Amino acid sequence: MAENGTNGTNGQGYVGTRTIRPDGVDKVTGRARFGADFNLPGQLIGKVLRSPHAHARIVSIDTSKAEALPGVKAVITRDDFADQSSEFIPAGEMMMNYKDVVRNVMAREKALYEGHAVAAVAATSTVIARRALKLIDVKYEVLPHVIDVVEAMKPGAPLLHDDLFTAGVEPKPDKPSNIAKRIEINLGDIEAGFKKADVVVEREFKTAPVHQGYIEPHAALASVSEDGSAELWCCTQGHFIVRAHCARLLGLDIAKIRVTASEIGGGFGGKTVVYLEPLALALSKKAKRPVKMVMSREEVFKASGPTSGATVKVKMGATKDGKFVAGFAELKYQAGAFQGSPVQPGVFCAYAPYDMENVKVIGYDVVSNRPKVAAYRAPGAPISEFAVESVVDEIAKKLGIDGIQLRMMNAAREGTKAAYGPKFGPLGLEETLNSIKKTEHWNTPLRKWQGRGVASGFWFNIGGETCASLTINEDGTVSLMAGTPDIGGLRAALTNVAADELGIPYDKVRPIIGDTGSLGFTFLTGGSRSAFSGSMAIVEAAKQIRTELCSRACKLWEAKPDQVEFKDGAVRPLGALAEKVKPMTIADFAKVAGKTGGPIGGYGRINAQGAGPSLGTHLVDLEVDPETGRVTILRYTVAQDAGKALHPAYVEGQFQGGAVQGIGWALNEEYIYGDDGKLQNAGFLDYRMPVASDVPMIDAILVEVANPKHPYGVRGVGETPIVPPLGAIANAMEQATGIRFTELPMSPPKVLKALKEKAANGKS
Amino acid sequence: MAKHHIETVVNGDAVEFLCETEETLLDVLRDTLNLTGSKEGCASGDCGACSVTLDGRLVCSCLVLGCEVAGRRIETIEGLAKGEKLHPLQQKFLEHAALQCGICTPGFLVASKALLERSPDPSEHEIRFWLAGNLCRCTGYDKIVSAVKDAAATLRKG
Numbered sequence: 001m002a003e004n005g006t007n008g009t010n011g012q013g014y015v016g017t018r019t020i021r022p023d024g025v026d027k028v029t030g031r032a033r034f035g036a037d038f039n040l041p042g043q044l045i046g047k048v049l050r051s052p053h054a055h056a057r058i059v060s061i062d063t064s065k066a067e068a069l070p071g072v073k074a075v076i077t078r079d080d081f082a083d084q085s086s087e088f089i090p091a092g093e094m095m096m097n098y099k100d101v102v103r104n105v106m107a108r109e110k111a112l113y114e115g116h117a118v119a120a121v122a123a124t125s126t127v128i129a130r131r132a133l134k135l136i137d138v139k140y141e142v143l144p145h146v147i148d149v150v151e152a153m154k155p156g157a158p159l160l161h162d163d164l165f166t167a168g169v170e171p172k173p174d175k176p177s178n179i180a181k182r183i184e185i186n187l188g189d190i191e192a193g194f195k196k197a198d199v200v201v202e203r204e205f206k207t208a209p210v211h212q213g214y215i216e217p218h219a220a221l222a223s224v225s226e227d228g229s230a231e232l233w234c235c236t237q238g239h240f241i242v243r244a245h246c247a248r249l250l251g252l253d254i255a256k257i258r259v260t261a262s263e264i265g266g267g268f269g270g271k272t273v274v275y276l277e278p279l280a281l282a283l284s285k286k287a288k289r290p291v292k293m294v295m296s297r298e299e300v301f302k303a304s305g306p307t308s309g310a311t312v313k314v315k316m317g318a319t320k321d322g323k324f325v326a327g328f329a330e331l332k333y334q335a336g337a338f339q340g341s342p343v344q345p346g347v348f349c350a351y352a353p354y355d356m357e358n359v360k361v362i363g364y365d366v367v368s369n370r371p372k373v374a375a376y377r378a379p380g381a382p383i384s385e386f387a388v389e390s391v392v393d394e395i396a397k398k399l400g401i402d403g404i405q406l407r408m409m410n411a412a413r414e415g416t417k418a419a420y421g422p423k424f425g426p427l428g429l430e431e432t433l434n435s436i437k438k439t440e441h442w443n444t445p446l447r448k449w450q451g452r453g454v455a456s457g458f459w460f461n462i463g464g465e466t467c468a469s470l471t472i473n474e475d476g477t478v479s480l481m482a483g484t485p486d487i488g489g490l491r492a493a494l495t496n497v498a499a500d501e502l503g504i505p506y507d508k509v510r511p512i513i514g515d516t517g518s519l520g521f522t523f524l525t526g527g528s529r530s531a532f533s534g535s536m537a538i539v540e541a542a543k544q545i546r547t548e549l550c551s552r553a554c555k556l557w558e559a560k561p562d563q564v565e566f567k568d569g570a571v572r573p574l575g576a577l578a579e580k581v582k583p584m585t586i587a588d589f590a591k592v593a594g595k596t597g598g599p600i601g602g603y604g605r606i607n608a609q610g611a612g613p614s615l616g617t618h619l620v621d622l623e624v625d626p627e628t629g630r631v632t633i634l635r636y637t638v639a640q641d642a643g644k645a646l647h648p649a650y651v652e653g654q655f656q657g658g659a660v661q662g663i664g665w666a667l668n669e670e671y672i673y674g675d676d677g678k679l680q681n682a683g684f685l686d687y688r689m690p691v692a693s694d695v696p697m698i699d700a701i702l703v704e705v706a707n708p709k710h711p712y713g714v715r716g717v718g719e720t721p722i723v724p725p726l727g728a729i730a731n732a733m734e735q736a737t738g739i740r741f742t743e744l745p746m747s748p749p750k751v752l753k754a755l756k757e758k759a760a761n762g763k764s
Numbered sequence: 765m766a767k768h769h770i771e772t773v774v775n776g777d778a779v780e781f782l783c784e785t786e787e788t789l790l791d792v793l794r795d796t797l798n799l800t801g802s803k804e805g806c807a808s809g810d811c812g813a814c815s816v817t818l819d820g821r822l823v824c825s826c827l828v829l830g831c832e833v834a835g836r837r838i839e840t841i842e843g844l845a846k847g848e849k850l851h852p853l854q855q856k857f858l859e860h861a862a863l864q865c866g867i868c869t870p871g872f873l874v875a876s877k878a879l880l881e882r883s884p885d886p887s888e889h890e891i892r893f894w895l896a897g898n899l900c901r902c903t904g905y906d907k908i909v910s911a912v913k914d915a916a917a918t919l920r921k922g
Binding site: 018020021023024025027028029030031032033034036037127212213214215216217263264265266267268294296297487488489649650652653656657658659660661683684685689690691692693694695697698700 | 784
């Protein structure tokens with residue numbers, strides 16, 4: 001990689017360079033093994049029977065005919081899983097409850113959404129498994145359903161759970177409802193704030209639920225032996241989490257289950273929970289043979305988590321010179337069939353980009369007859385920040401201040417107290433705004449039907465429990481093991497760090513993702529944590545190795561600790577000692593490891609703290625076709641604070657990919673339900689994600705405001721990029737059409753309707 | 765009903781297999797021939813992850829039946845590199861970081877190769893529309909387009 005400015009052999013300075021990813025060749029040759037690419041001798045195929053109803057009581061399930069079909073080796077239903085007591089546990093950036101998890105993987109009393117798993121079979125072939133599903137006789141008592149969040153909140157709405165009483169309100173309600181939780185945050189005095197305002201804007205917004213849209217469907221291969229020990233291969237963002245969930249649901253000791261994360265074909269938060277994994281294990285346990293299960297795309301859409309659709313009210317006040325003096329918001333988020341929408345992060349993030357004295361945000365977590373939502377890239381934040389960024393744009397236009405200037409005047413910075421509690425350390429929002437303002441893009445002229453929009457976005461990022469190891473091999477090469485699945489270049493980023501920390505060439509480090517038996521508990525790839533936390537663990541592991549090598553050198557050279565130092569891949573004698581002995585490289589130590597104390601390695605076991613928020617600002621130009629309502633994205637620029645980009649190409653990739661997912665969310669993607677409560681667009685043809693011809697090049701500007709809590713200054717970068725596009729595009733639409741779009745997606749039929757209404761109003 | 769006995773050529777090798785009528789070429793490649801480089805993202809021809817060429821024509825192997833390929837010539841991702849040497853498209857995808865998770869990558873590479881065989885110097889517009897049948901959810905397509913352009917330049921130099 002000399003052409004990229006690294007200095008190769010002395011091993012210094014890979015961090016910040018565009019090294020070739022170590023897992024790359026396998027991925028361009030088709031060799032890499034993803035979830036569905038594993039097979040075992042004697043394996044059976046597992047398939048799931050799913051509810052055709054949005055809401056139905058399960059009166060009975062008769063599996064006898066399916067079990068009698070030749071080739072069927074196991075059938076499971078709710079009876080194969082013990083019930084779980086209600087207990088909330090942290091799951092990534094959201095909370096979960098095993099009482100709900102056991103019901104989501106296999107319906108118990110009721111089927112709560114179309115596609116809810118009701119039974120599963122394992123058979124000797126796919127054809128037989130499918131035939132067996134048809135022989136399972138489920139008697140349903142169909143119940144009235146509710147899909148819309150506002151409808152679900154009304155008194156008298158069909159109730160999903162008889163035992164769900166709204167939390168967070170006093171006194172505790174005496175009747176159950178679909179409102180699982182109410183939360184509220186307050187800063188300052190919101191009423192006093194609005195009194196100071198010269199301009200107040202109040203708007204209501206609506207967003208549609210969207211799916212993470214990973215191209216790889218969920219897949220799992222389980223093998224449970226007669227002594228109860230289990231092996232599981234699956235595509236997941238966190239194999240330690242899968243192990244914990246499966247152990248709990250199947251009543252197994254954690255040590256009995258070994259989970260290997262396959263290469264993962266995208267997740268974006270959607271692969272942080274379990275669906276097939278416990279079913280495959282339960283089927284394998286019953287059949288005593290390996291069981292492979294792979295979801296169809298239709299199953300992915302109907303039965304795995306999209307993120308919430310929502311209704312959001314925003315009211316903001318500003319003085320005439322542009323100071324934001326009050327911000328209020330009320331968020332109602334769909335949780336799907338079980339509580340646990342990302343409304344809390346939505347509430348926390350709503351006004352987080354701004355330094356404001358008076359903020360009040362209220363959130364509701366609402367269940368309805370939809371698949372349970374899962375995390376999706378900055379869960380909750382794009383929705384609330386879309387609403388706030390739209391109102392900020394409206395205030396800017398009312399005051400005649402440009403959008404960047406107005407955001408700059410109110411930007412959160414070091415020392416700002418966030419409405420959700422903490423006082424911020426260094427933040428990069430102002431730098432991203434400045435970077436955008438300096439682009440040629442910002443200053444290019446626009447034509448009729450074209451518009452330009454800007455919006456900023458905030459995401460917290462997390463750290464958490466993380467293990468990683470570095471092992472010096474006999475020839476001085478290094479094996480790196482990390483415990484977070486590599487979803488987009490993690491191994492390249494961590495290898496850059498390891499090579500620099502040990503002062504050895506990049507290609508002498510071979511990174512792998514270890515299975516659950518090879519490392520200690522490591523939290524999942526999510527919360528933009530894997531490069532942040534993983535690199536901290538690698539730094540720790542490398543430090544142990546350097547210390548150990550220095551100590552061995554002291555013994556060999558009969559020297560004192562202050563007579564040696566580790567530099568450029570070798571322990572070097574200092575002062576007078578330098579005249580007596582020669583430096584020893586890592587390879588030199590590897591050769592004599594057996595005589596100097598045995599194998600050499602380092603093991604980082606940390607609970608990473610100090611994840612710094614990452615802020616970004618997006619700039620978009622678009623054109624509206626007044627005849628069809630189609631919106632074309634003409635130009636797009638992202639500026640985001642990465643703290644320090646360990647591998648700039650994969651950081652840019654996060655910016656670009658997040659922006660395009662946001663474009664899809666803003667313009668086309670949505671779950672469409674019929675009156676029967678069934679999903680009408682469970683496929684890639686009708687659930688329209690952006691394709692290459694829908695988008696332009698995405699210019700990515702790396703801003704680096706170091707995070708002082710990380711040894712290299714790293715901030716997580718993966719999630720923030722999906723936050724600003726929704727607002728930026730809506731703001732550009734307003735400029736192009738004169739219409740403030742408050743409902744997502746801004747799909748051609750909606751845009752056309754709005755244009756026609758505007759034209760009609762103009763004439764009358 | 766008895767299975768079909770099919771003789772065909774995959775990546776230059778003569779191959780024979782048995783398949784059910786309903787099995788797709790993708791099923792045969794993945795489950796019978798163990799060529800798992802072609803991926804199933806949708807099974808409906810919408811994502812392009814299963815792209816292969818059939819007598820030089822780009823197809824979604826999930827939309828072709830196994831029993832249709834008798835006597836045809838199939839090229840898959842596994843046939844793209846020649847010996848130890850990566851195809852320039854593979855090399856440029858690595859250099860440009862044109863993949864993140866990598867699940868769509870085999871399909872993009874097969875589709876891009878088919879493009880460059882027809883159009884050695886494609887414009888960005890042409891690349892984007894040719895690749896519109898391949899879904900990528902990670903990259904936003906930017907680095908994929910750059911990699912294809914760069915690979916085209918390398919191939920033109922010979």
